[in-house]
Every structure is written in structure tokens, then in C-alpha cells.
Amino acid sequence: MRSAAPPSRSERDRLVRKLESIGDVSADEKAAIYELPMQVRILADGEDIVLEGERPSQCGLILTGFVCRYKLLPEGRRQIMSFHTPGDFPDLQSLHLKTMDHSVATLAESRLGFIEHTYLRELIRCFPDLGSLLWRDTLIDAAIFREWMVGIGRRSAHQRIAHLLCEMALRFEAVGLTHDHDYQFPITQAEMGDALGLTVVHVNRILRSLREEQLVISNRTGVQILDWEGLKALGEFDPTYLHQTKGTSP
Amino acid sequence: MTFTRQFVKVDTGGPDKEGCLLFDSDDALVAVLVRLTNQHDSEYAEKWFFEYGFGIRTHHGHPLFNGIEEAENWMASRKFK
Numbered sequence: 001m002r003s004a005a006p007p008s009r010s011e012r013d014r015l016v017r018k019l020e021s022i023g024d025v026s027a028d029e030k031a032a033i034y035e036l037p038m039q040v041r042i043l044a045d046g047e048d049i050v051l052e053g054e055r056p057s058q059c060g061l062i063l064t065g066f067v068c069r070y071k072l073l074p075e076g077r078r079q080i081m082s083f084h085t086p087g088d089f090p091d092l093q094s095l096h097l098k099t100m101d102h103s104v105a106t107l108a109e110s111r112l113g114f115i116e117h118t119y120l121r122e123l124i125r126c127f128p129d130l131g132s133l134l135w136r137d138t139l140i141d142a143a144i145f146r147e148w149m150v151g152i153g154r155r156s157a158h159q160r161i162a163h164l165l166c167e168m169a170l171r172f173e174a175v176g177l178t179h180d181h182d183y184q185f186p187i188t189q190a191e192m193g194d195a196l197g198l199t200v201v202h203v204n205r206i207l208r209s210l211r212e213e214q215l216v217i218s219n220r221t222g223v224q225i226l227d228w229e230g231l232k233a234l235g236e237f238d239p240t241y242l243h244q245t246k247g248t249s250p
Numbered sequence: 251m252t253f254t255r256q257f258v259k260v261d262t263g264g265p266d267k268e269g270c271l272l273f274d275s276d277d278a279l280v281a282v283l284v285r286l287t288n289q290h291d292s293e294y295a296e297k298w299f300f301e302y303g304f305g306i307r308t309h310h311g312h313p314l315f316n317g318i319e320e321a322e323n324w325m326a327s328r329k330f331k
Contacts, residue, residue, distance in 0.1 A: 077309065158263070199312045201299050204290055205264025 001047060004040045007113050011063040011086070012036075014175045018087030021174035021244050022140060023133045032123055032130070038113035045186075049091070049104040049112065056094045058114045062086045065110020066186050068195070071102050080195035082144060083107075083168065083187075087175040092138060095120055108186035136243075143241040152197045155236070160196040161206050162235030165216055165223055170239055181225035188220060251275060251326040255318060262301070265289045270298070270318055272325060280304050283321055286314075300324075 012034050019025050025033075038061065043049065050056050052071065067084040081102065084090040090104045095117055124131035144167070151160045165185075172183040189203040196203070210216050215231045217224040225231055253272045260269035265287045272281040282302040288295040297314040298321055306328050315321040 073309075075309075075311075077311070199299075201266075201286060201290065201294060201312065202262075202264075204294075205262055205266065208265070208289065209263055 001041050001043050004042045004111060007038060007040055007063050007111075009034065011111070011113075014063065014085075014087035015061055015089075017175050018085075019130075019133050019137070022136055023245060024129075025133070026129070029127050029130045032127055036115060036123060037119055038115045040111055040113050043106045043110050043112060045106060045108050047106050049106065050094070050100055052100050052103045054100050055098050056091060056100065058116045059089050059092050059094060059120060060104070061113040061115060062088050062090065063111040063113050065106055065112075066108040066184075067104060067110060067112075068107050068191070069102050069104050070194070078194045079197075080191060081148070082141070083195065085168075085171050085175055085177065089134075089137075092134060107191055140241075140243050143243065147241045148195075157196070157198050157202055157206050158209070159235050160198065161192070161203070161210065162215070162231050163237050164192070164196060164235075165218060165225065166228075166232055166235050166237040166239075167242070168223070169225060169228075170242055170244060174244055181228055183223055184221065185218065185223045186220060253280070253322045253325065260284050260301070266299070269301070272318075272322065274305075278305070280306075281321065281325055283315070283318065 016025060016030055016033055040063065049060050049067065062084055064086055067088070067090050068080045069082045069090055070078050070080045072078050082090070091100070094100060124134065151163055155163065168185060169178060169181065169183060172178045177183055189207065190200045193200045193203045207218050210218070215227050215234065217226065252275060254277070256271040256273065258269045258271055259267050260282065261267070262284055266284050268285040270283045271279055272283065274280045280303065281300065283298045284301045286294045286297050286299050294314060297316065298318060299314055300312050300321065303310055310328060313324065315324065
């Protein structure tokens with residue numbers, strides 16, 4: 001982890017776009033976000049941002065890169081519980097829940113803007129509607145967890161992968177990081193398996209099968225959705241749980 | 251513990267089709283092994299993959315083995331009973 005130059009306007013704009021995808025943001029609120037003091041650090045691929053048991057005094061806003069929440073079990077088994085794009089605050093809960101009950105790490109080289117809790121509290125005090133929007137964001141987080149729980153418990157391996165690739169398309173689109181149906185998705189098949197409760201061997205088989213069926217091409221560099229409707233149907237993907245108020249289809 | 255082997259074809263949803271069932275001394279099915287093709291990365295290709303196990307109480311993961319005998323030895327050390 002090393003310090004880096006302050007965030008560019010376009011990097012801060014990811015947060016604005018993210019919030020605008022789930023609600024309204026006034027001109028004053030945008031101005032306050034653009035002024036929010038943050039310490040930027042660059043983290044390597046696979047670096048921990050905050051660990052289970054720690055009591056952070058700041059939240060990390062993802063400016064570039066890709067991040068996950070995870071828990072580590074005995075013998076090194078890992079369950080990834082969520083993925084996070086630029087514009088997300090994966091540890092926003094630390095503002096109210098003092099001790100981390102899980103860890104947060106990068107899955108690609110990432111730039112994060114660390115914001116002291118005091119600044120975030122002041123922002124929410126001055127702009128209560130922004131506070132409500134951040135609350136809404138954490139509620140949507142919970143909705144995503146519910147959907148993932150259904151997937152891990154009740155969907156087939158093909159459906160889990162199809163559902164995840166549809167979800168990430170809409171989440172990347174919300175922050176302006178898709179082009180047509182394509183997006184950068186820098187995770188390994190092992191990481192996808194750790195998120196979906198599948199073995200790396202089976203993830204490899206299914207990605208191959210989805211490619212052969214002309215539904216989606218997915219590799220370490222990115223995802224190219226060839227048949228959006230077909231992938232949605234396979235994954236039983238209904239985007240309601242993302243509660244996006246704008247742009248619900250890539 | 252000795253195991254009985256039965257070679258079968260398995261539909262894994264992918265190119266890996268060569269399978270081996272392992273039965274324990276009570277003739278109960280305890281493991282499904284699948285030989286991985288070279289369409290997987292080199293660290294996986296040609297290995298025997300522990301696709302599914304029965305009767306193991308603790309988490310066992312999905313290890314890879316160089317041969318079926320290696321898988322049987324591993325099973326014998328973990329089988330619950």
C-alpha cells in the first residue's frame with residue numbers, strides 16, 4: 001500500500017454516478033462529494049484493505065480497480081461474499097459497526113480514497129439526504145447478499161455464474177464502466193469459485209460451456225456478453241434487487 | 251481400508267468424462283473421481299479430481315491426485331467410520 005496523487009474529478013465522479021444510479025443527488029451534494037477530503041493509496045492485487053477484527057477509523061472509497069469482501073476459514077478456505085466496483089464503499093458499515101466482522105481485499109491493483117469517519121459524519125450531518133442515500137446503498141448491499149444466498153443455496157452452477165455476470169454488467173454500467181455488453185472483470189476462476197461456492201475445476205468447465213453456447217465469453221481480462229437475454233434467462237436474473245433507478249439494461 | 255473401483259463415464263457438463271467410483275468394504279459408494287482433460291491448466295490436466303465424496307464428516311475440499319491409489323490412501327485417512 002503506497003500513497004498516491006489525489007483523486008481526479010472522474011474518479012470522484014464514480015461515487016456520484018453510483019449514488020445517482022440509486023437516487024437523486026443535488027448540485028450542493030455533488031459539490032460536497034467533490035470536496036470530500038481523502039487520502040489516496042494504491043494497493044496491489046490481493047492486498048488487504050481492512051481485516052476482520054480491526055476497528056477502522058476511515059472508510060475506503062474505490063476509485064479504480066476491483067475489491068471483495070471475504071471471510072477466511074480454517075485451512076485457508078475462503079468465502080468471498082461480495083464484489084465491489086469503483087464508486088463503492090465496501091467498508092461503509094464501519095461508520096456504525098466498530099469491529100470488522102469480515103475482511104476486505106483487492107482483486108486487482110486498485111486506487112482507494114480513504115475518508116476519515118469524522119468527515120463522513122460531517123457530510124451526512126450537513127446533507128441528511130445524502131445520508132439517506134448512503135443508507136439506501138447499504139440496504140441494496142443487503143439485497144445483493146440475499147440474492148447471492150439464493151444462488152449459493154438453490155441455483156445450479158451454470159445459473160450462479162450467469163447470474164453473477166448479469167449482475168456485474170449492471171453494476172459496472174451504473175458507474176460508466178461498460179462498453180456495449182463488455183466490462184473488465186479482473187478475477188481468476190478460483191476467485192469466482194470462492195464467491196459462488198464452486199470448485200475452480202467446475203468454474204472452468206462452465207465458462208467453457210457458456211462460451212460454446214454463445215452466451216458469454218469470460219476470461220481474466222474481461223466479460224463479453226454475446227446473448228444478454230439468453231444469459232438472463234439461464235441465470236433467472238431479475239434486476240429488481242439492485243434497485244437501480246436509471247439504466248436497467250446494458 | 252480397501253476400496254473397490256468401478257470405472258464409469260461421468261457427465262460433468264464439460265470435457266471431463268472419465269470417472270472412477272470408489273466403494274468401501276461395505277460396498278457403499280464413498281467417492282466420485284474424475285480425470286481432468288488437458289483443457290484445464292497444466293496444474294490440473296491429467297490429474298484425478300475429487301469430484302464428490304460421501305461419508306466424510308468434516309470439510310474435505312476437492313483435492314487433486316496423481317493416481318487412483320493416491321486418492322484411496324487419502325480417503326482411508328479421512329473416511330468417517
